[in-house]
Amino acid sequence: VEDTRVGQRTNYDKLSLEIWTNGTVTPEMALVESAKILRKHLNPFITYKEPGPELPPSSGLKGMLEQTGYSPIDLELxxxxxxxxxxxxxxxxxxxxxxxxxxxxxxxxxxxxxxxxxxxxxxxxxxxxxxxxxxxxxxxxxxxxxxxxxxxxx
Known part of the structure; x- marks a missing residue:
């Protein structure tokens, strides 16, 4: 981990990873799998609802889904x-x-x-x-x- 800068802002960190595998999986797949495991372990600490007023149903993705009758699965398809x-x-x-x-x-x-x-x-x-x-x-x-x-x- 090292300090890095984006434009004029200097308060960012850069993470560099060197991934070695035995050849059974690619380094990219090893990173993906390890990220999945990390996310699974962090899920209990994540709150999915932020405090604040509920958005009206006609706004954003939720509103679009209700208006079109589409579910998130339909959007993925x-x-x-x-x-x-x-x-x-x-x-x-x-x-x-x-x-x-x-x-x-x-x-x-x-x-x-x-x-x-x-x-x-x-x-x-x-x-x-x-x-x-x-x-x-x-x-x-x-x-x-x-x-x-x-x-x-x-």
């Missing part, structure tokens, strides 16, 4: 669906095949069924498996019934 294909980190072949069909977002992709994708030139079983695995890691699958556009977008 919308965030996933609005991701670009690039964020899936698919192979170049898979990305090129999908983009040639006008599939540019996760939303466009999950609306397609496997048989439909297999008709795309150069898109075979291996590429289909890759796509299904990436979607599965997000809790999504092909053939989902989702609106063409996000109901939350204006």
């Amino acid at each position: 919308e965030e996933k669906l609005n991701r670009s294909l690039a964020e899936l980190n698919l192979s170049v072949r898979a990305t090129n095949c999908l983009e040639s069909e006008g599939i540019n977002s996760v939303r466009d992709l999950v609306r397609r069924i496997p048989d439909e994708l297999l008709t795309v030139r150069n898109f075979g079983e291996t590429t289909l498996t890759e796509v299904e695995e990436r979607l599965s890691s997000l809790g999504l699958r092909l053939g989902m019934k989702v609106p063409e556009r996000s109901p939350l977008s204006k």
Whole structure:
């Protein structure tokens, strides 16, 4: 830990970590897991409600959720669906095949069924498996019934 400065302010600290692993996990994953453990241990000390007047339901995220009828889970799904294909980190072949069909977002992709994708030139079983695995890691699958556009977008 060392003193650091941000602009004119000098009352900040900088934490530098050197993480060594035996190769079974990456240093990034080790940091993520250790942060989860730390957060779990600190949770009993955290208060989630600050004293003060309750906000009217029509303000902020809570108001938006009530007005649209969406829950936080729906918002999380919308965030996933609005991701670009690039964020899936698919192979170049898979990305090129999908983009040639006008599939540019996760939303466009999950609306397609496997048989439909297999008709795309150069898109075979291996590429289909890759796509299904990436979607599965997000809790999504092909053939989902989702609106063409996000109901939350204006």
